[in-house]
Every structure is written in C-alpha cells, then in structure tokens.
Amino acid sequence: MIQRQIVDTINILCDKFPVIALTGPRQSGKTTLLKNTFPDYQYVSLEDPGNCDFAHSDPKGFLKLYSEKVIFDEVQRVPHLFSYIQTIVDTRRQMGKFILSGSQNFQLSQNITQSLAGRVALFKLLPFDFTELKNVNLLTNDYPDILIKGAYPALYDRQIPSDVFYANYIQTYVERDAVELIHIRDLRQFRAFLGLCAVRVGQLLNISALANECGISQPTAKAWLSILESSYITFQLPPYFKNFSKRIVKSPKLYFYDTGLVCHLLGIKTDGDLVYNPLKSSLFENLIVAEFHKQNEHRYQHMDFYFWRDSNGNEVDLLRPHAMTFDIFEIKSSQTIMSDQFKGLKFLQEIAQEAVAAKTLIYGGNEIQYRSHYTVLGWNQVSNY
Incomplete structure (x- = not known):
C-alpha cells in the first residue's frame, strides 16, 4: 500500500479536534486510508441503504450504537446527523470521537459550516501526488507516463488499465453525482459538456462560449461546472488581481485534478497520441498546477495559487x-x-x-x-x- 502524506497531520490533529472530516474525489483512497490509519475505530458506511435509513429515521438511536470512536463514510447522505453529532461532541468534549468522510464537497462542507464549525479539522485527499509515487519508485523520468495514466490508486493498486478505469469512473461516479445532485436527465449532453471542458483545459474559462457550444443555457453550464468542482473533477485557478499599472485578465482558468481523466476524454492513450496533440502544453501545465494543489492539500499547507x-x-x-x-x-x-x-x-x-x-x-x-x-x-x- 502506498503511504499517503496526509496521514501524519491527521494523526496529530485527531488529538486536538473532536471531529476529523476527510473529503476528496471518489476512489481517491479515503476509505482505505481511514481503515488502515484507525483500525480501532468502528466503520459505518452510509452508502449502505440499511444504515442510511436507520440514521434518517432514528438518528439518536443510530448514534447510541456508536458510543466509542467511529468512522462515518459518505456522511453527507444524512445531513441532519451533523446537528446530533454537534450535541454529542459539545457534551462529551472527547477529541477524535468522530471521523467523517464524504465525496461530495459542497454537501459535506455546507453541513460542517452549519453545524460543526470550530469543532472539526477538514482534510482533502486527492489522487496520488508525485511524492507518494516517488517514495515507492512509481514516478518515472518521463512525464507522459503519469500524465496519460493518471494518479488514482486503483490504477496502481489493482493494475486496472487506464481506459477501462476512466470509462467506468465516468459512468459510475461522475454521472451518478450529476443525477443525484441536480437531476440531470440528458446524460449524453452532460458527457458532451465534460468533453468540452477537457478541450478547454488550461485555458481561460468562458462560460458563455462553453454553454453555446454545448447547446445549453449559461445557468445550466454554471450548475454543471459546479457539479464537476464539488465532485473534485475540475477546479478553477483564479487570476492575480493586483494591477501593477497594467490591464489584467480577470477570468479564471480551468483545470482537472487528474490528467489521466482528461486524456481519456480527449482520446489520448499513448505517448504517440500526445506528441502531436495541440493540447500537449496545456496538459503538461495542468499536470504541474494540479500537483501544486495536491501537495498543498496533502501537506496541509493552506496556500493559495x-x-x-x-x-x-x-x-x-x-x-x-x-x-x-x-x-x-x-x-x-x-x-x-x-x-x-x-x-x-x-x-x-x-x-x-x-x-x-x-x-x-x-x-x-x-x-x-x-x-x-x-x-x-x-x-x-x-x-x-
């Protein structure tokens, strides 16, 4: 198993906060990390329909089952559970009592802000960073290798071919989040939107042009982009606004957290496909910018870029x-x-x-x-x- 950089900081802050929250994209290794780091904690997945129904219908009874240390995975599925957790941690004042995990950033962060502000240390686990891969000799000297393959754990732990992994990832997770969060019915159009985002990687984000090319309204394009961001598929890099006596651009640039997913969307499968691709420079830029973000989150540095x-x-x-x-x-x-x-x-x-x-x-x-x-x-x- 590849050691994750973020573990040391989680262990330190687990003794200083009653609640630890870990978010990040699906399949980034959150469950594996928590189970291996905290083997003495009970693990409860709220993806399980029985657990989810119990927590919804009888939150007090549900929480009574877990009087000791517990990990609640996909906890955003039961939003009102956060208020009950707040009452428990305020009463018992026990550090490291709850560990919460979720893959939908907007819902998890919103509930934490409303109920657990000041009581929780929030972490983000992204796909493998260069340090993690280098520590186990999986980072080569040729950047197209990782750029095309990507950095999700399953690609390394289970040796799943990239094209197989990403095709299933889009259908199983990305489209599922889109349907659940904003009830998208036309998945073909959403796939087209995702592909158009890939073509714009590393470029200034023009919502109007993106919406027009996809044949959707600007509010819809903004909503769909919000889904991709809350699911940790894409992120925006803001411009630096200080003028220095020059007129500056004020639109953000669009990037993906994982270049393997972008390459899959663009049909890039080999080094040869990349060499003459007009987006080669933009993809390399995405690889490096995403790496800065990964290191920032995994080392808990709280920097802005x-x-x-x-x-x-x-x-x-x-x-x-x-x-x-x-x-x-x-x-x-x-x-x-x-x-x-x-x-x-x-x-x-x-x-x-x-x-x-x-x-x-x-x-x-x-x-x-x-x-x-x-x-x-x-x-x-x-x-x-």
Whole structure:
C-alpha cells in the first residue's frame, strides 16, 4: 500500500479536534486510508441503504450504537446527523470521537459550516501526488507516463488499465453525482459538456462560449461546472488581481485534478497520441498546477495559487503568494531549455519589482539548474520545491 502524506497531520490533529472530516474525489483512497490509519475505530458506511435509513429515521438511536470512536463514510447522505453529532461532541468534549468522510464537497462542507464549525479539522485527499509515487519508485523520468495514466490508486493498486478505469469512473461516479445532485436527465449532453471542458483545459474559462457550444443555457453550464468542482473533477485557478499599472485578465482558468481523466476524454492513450496533440502544453501545465494543489492539500499547507495575465498576452502560469511577496512559475512541456521561456518571468519581475521573490521555470526534463536570476526545475522535482 502506498503511504499517503496526509496521514501524519491527521494523526496529530485527531488529538486536538473532536471531529476529523476527510473529503476528496471518489476512489481517491479515503476509505482505505481511514481503515488502515484507525483500525480501532468502528466503520459505518452510509452508502449502505440499511444504515442510511436507520440514521434518517432514528438518528439518536443510530448514534447510541456508536458510543466509542467511529468512522462515518459518505456522511453527507444524512445531513441532519451533523446537528446530533454537534450535541454529542459539545457534551462529551472527547477529541477524535468522530471521523467523517464524504465525496461530495459542497454537501459535506455546507453541513460542517452549519453545524460543526470550530469543532472539526477538514482534510482533502486527492489522487496520488508525485511524492507518494516517488517514495515507492512509481514516478518515472518521463512525464507522459503519469500524465496519460493518471494518479488514482486503483490504477496502481489493482493494475486496472487506464481506459477501462476512466470509462467506468465516468459512468459510475461522475454521472451518478450529476443525477443525484441536480437531476440531470440528458446524460449524453452532460458527457458532451465534460468533453468540452477537457478541450478547454488550461485555458481561460468562458462560460458563455462553453454553454453555446454545448447547446445549453449559461445557468445550466454554471450548475454543471459546479457539479464537476464539488465532485473534485475540475477546479478553477483564479487570476492575480493586483494591477501593477497594467490591464489584467480577470477570468479564471480551468483545470482537472487528474490528467489521466482528461486524456481519456480527449482520446489520448499513448505517448504517440500526445506528441502531436495541440493540447500537449496545456496538459503538461495542468499536470504541474494540479500537483501544486495536491501537495498543498496533502501537506496541509493552506496556500493559495493564482496565475497572472495582462491584456497584451503577457502571462505567468502560476503565482504562490507569501505575506508580502510571491513566487512565480513558468511551466513549459519542452525537454529543452530555451532563453525565450523566461520572458514571462522577466516581464512580471520588471513591473512587480521587489514583490517577486523566487522565479522558477518548470520544464519537461529532469535537471535542476540554479542560474543567476532563475531556478530551472525538472517536472518530477516539483514536490521538493
């Protein structure tokens, strides 16, 4: 079993909060992590119809069965259970009493905010990050391997072929969430929408254009995109708004948490399919931006990330702010380092001046170079930086 980075922090905070909540996409390994990390806890899945019905109809009686430490999986299926859990933790003041897990971020977060604010430590478990794969020698030196394969645990633990895994994942989980959360009836149109999102990976998000191309209204496109975000399929990278005396772009960029899913939607199955694909650079950018997000969640760092672009097309792919400064990153899929790859970093440095701390080029090769004004970082070294 591949060790997850987030485990150490969960163990530490389990002694400091009465409730631990773990969310993340379906099949990201939440249940496996909790069962292996907390073998002395009772495990109850609320996906089970009997458990779900019992918790709905008699929440007090249901909770009496679990007077000691317990894991409630897919707890968002019984929303009113949160209020009863609040009463119990406020009365007993026992740390680590409940561990809650769920795969629908919106519902879980909403219930936590309403009932358990200040009582819960919330974690997100995403598909494997580079560090986790590197620790067991599963991260190669060639980025197309992981970009196309993806990073869901089943791909490594059970050796399921990527195309088989993602075809079933979309039908079993993504479409199921769409039907359950907003009652989508035309799944063919929703699949088309998902494919159009894949084509727009790493690009500025234009809801109007996306809706028009899919043949749906803008409110529907927003609702469907919300489903993909709450199910941890896609996320948006916001622009950095500080002007620096230039007109800047204010639309977010669209990314997927897992590039294997994007490649499946785009029909990319081999390195050869990727080489001449016009989205190759965008997919590599998605791989790196998603990795920053994974490391941020798995190390419990609570950082924010942005991109920057002005109206003239000058751009920096990723900004990582600190208190008074920020680090900037340019992301290039090429395995050859060229001088013009630094121009975005140089441009923003010139207008932001001392606000820029570190300037880094992340490229498709494996070397690390420390130049006079820049750091050059191989793609598989991102987890160390």
